[in-house]
Amino acid sequence: MATTEFLRQILYFKGKESFFYLYALYNKNKPKSDALMAEYGKNFFKQKQEKLGDRMDLSSYLLKPVQRMGKYALMLKQIMKECPQSDAAYQDLKAAEQMVKFQLRHGNDLLAMDALKDCDVNLQEQGSLLRQDEFLVWQGRKKSLRHVFLFEDMILFSKTKRNRHGGPEYYVYKNSFKMADIGLTENYGESGYKFEIWFRRRNSGDNYIFQAPNSDVKHHWIRGISKILWNQALKNRDRHMTEMATMGIGNKPCLDIKPSANNIQDRFVNYALGGRGARTRNSIAVSSFDHSRLNNKRPHSIISIGSTSSSNSSHSGLFINPGAGGDPFDSPRHTTNTCLSNESGIGTDVSSSYIDHPSESFHKDMSPSHQYQSHNSPQQYRMASQEIPPLAYSSTDV
Structure with a gap:
């Protein structure tokens, strides 16, 4: 003891x-x-x-x-x-x-x-510096060695320069991105040392693939970035709930006027949406499925909704498509739709499922996944009353 x-x-x-x-x-x-x-x-x-x-x-x-x-x-x-x-x-x-x-x-x-030179960004306004390490970075077919700085609000790329006169090395600023604009793929390829950051509202060729010098460095960066994205999602949810309450459409108690056999015991309503049904902002379509049937494009992906998300979509809520036996492929109404999220700017051809809470260790594989569904899919849904952080995971490696 x-x-x-x-x-x-x-x-x-x-x-x-x-x-x-x-x-x-x-x-x-x-x-x-x-x-x-x-x-x-x-x-x-x-x-x-x-x-x-x-x-x-x-x-x-x-x-x-x-x-x-x-x-x-x-x-x-x-x-x-x-x-x-x-x-x-x-x-x-x-x-x-x-x-x-x-x-x-x-x-x-x-x-x-x-030691960072030629930087046109005010680093004092980017939150605490969490990590800095050297990575091999791919953008499309272009490969380069970059010294990367991870701040609470920004990720910054620089190039290492050696002092010709024997002095300490320094870093020349190249570019930087706001953390609110990126998503994370924890495992990329089969080496075990690679991960990917990708951008909503951009082409897939703009993504950055990182190769860490060892698995320990990769693990710490994955945990650091994941923690930032989760914190952003929770803040966005709280901000969204405040906006809804201000507009008078937030969560309100459901009261029964008098006892009857028709009392509401469960705040879940099953109904079929025809055409464009009413949906709520930052909505997430959720369904369980076998990953081996689909070619997932975003393994282990996290979507963090940025500060501009509230202006890019008009509704909010959670929609679940369970199918007849919990599997959407068993449902007679199931159709595979192209999913396009206004929040992420990324189109996929997969259905997905939602995880309620983040894992303690972000390097473990997670079998469920979720993506944003199209507004045009006339399928059976279940509406839930609570808002959840709009994050996405998928389970297989690229």
Whole structure:
């Protein structure tokens, strides 16, 4: 069992995250301070060292805060080995270790961001810098090596340049995209190292395929991008619900005037839509099916609705086409329609199904999938009363 002293240290780590951020800033500024000290204070501090008879110079002392964060991470890892996973303190230890590792890496991330040149984007307005790594990137048939920065609100591409005079490398800005405009395909091809980001309202040739140097880098980027897209979808849902409530068409309680045999017990209505039935904004058509029957074009895809989504469609709601036995191919009314989403700008020829909640681990395969259905399909639907995040997954690799 974890001792009281260990628990006290854990609580200190969890409550002082903002102070640990100072270590990241220290790591970011250290190269500049070292250069200034070497240029202007080397002789002065050398004299002070000799006068004090100290065996360590000033540079050695200034290196200690950088080393301390690594020691914190090692200490927490050793404590976790002695703490059973069933112990209540284990999850707190794990959270503290992740926080320390993030701040340890974040210093290098901030340093890389400072080395970005010719950037016409205000990086201070793009949220926190989450990750930065080197990737092989394909756009159509064009392949290039790019250093990619992932912010909360933007993904940025740059090209690494080596300093001819032996100085540190730097990065030349190439292009960037808002996270609200992209979707994610977690697995691309059979290598296990590739993933894809794609754009709504663009041609398929504009998609970017990333090849990570190893599976660990890919996993962290998949989790980071997926988390951003889910957060955007939830914010969009809340914004949409607020808009509906303002217009007086939000979710209202269903009241029975007096008891009767016809009381409403379930807020689900089964009916057939003929022609263009009334639909609601950001609607998602849902059906269960066997993926082996269709050629899915968007495996493991996530659709994140951007801030402009409310102006691109006119209705909202959830529609389900279960078929006679839960399979749309068993339904006598089933027809395969071309699906075109005003939100994603991507047309597909597949039916799909919806997942209620995101998985804890985004690298696992997910068998259900969903896409946006055409407004013109006269099929049987079920209307549900609650709004859900408009995200899509599909289960097979490209």
